Amino acid sequence: MSATLKRCPFCNGEATILVSDDEGNDRNEEYESDPWSGLSFKIGHAHENNEGCPIAKYEEDGGMMGVYLYDSREEAIKAWNTRI
Numbered sequence: 001m002s003a004t005l006k007r008c009p010f011c012n013g014e015a016t017i018l019v020s021d022d023e024g025n026d027r028n029e030e031y032e033s034d035p036w037s038g039l040s041f042k043i044g045h046a047h048e049n050n051e052g053c054p055i056a057k058y059e060e061d062g063g064m065m066g067v068y069l070y071d072s073r074e075e076a077i078k079a080w081n082t083r084i
């Protein structure tokens, strides 16, 4: 069973799960299978892909929603889906 992110309520754009390490540095999907520096997840929703969205962030800032790191995909998905 794989939970999915709801669309953004402001722009109807897609949000994505970003893989990162425990310090919040961006990592790719491959890192997830060998997380040698800890594993965390972030919610991504970038202006570049969601023009005009009032809550999207710029990719140069990481395109990341909020400041929270989540321990699992499920947790990140739940946080996004329930805050809106």
Ligand SMILES: [Zn+2]
Residues within 6 Å of the ligand: 008, 009, 010, 011, 012, 013, 045, 050, 053, 054, 055, 056
């Ligand atoms: Zn949006």
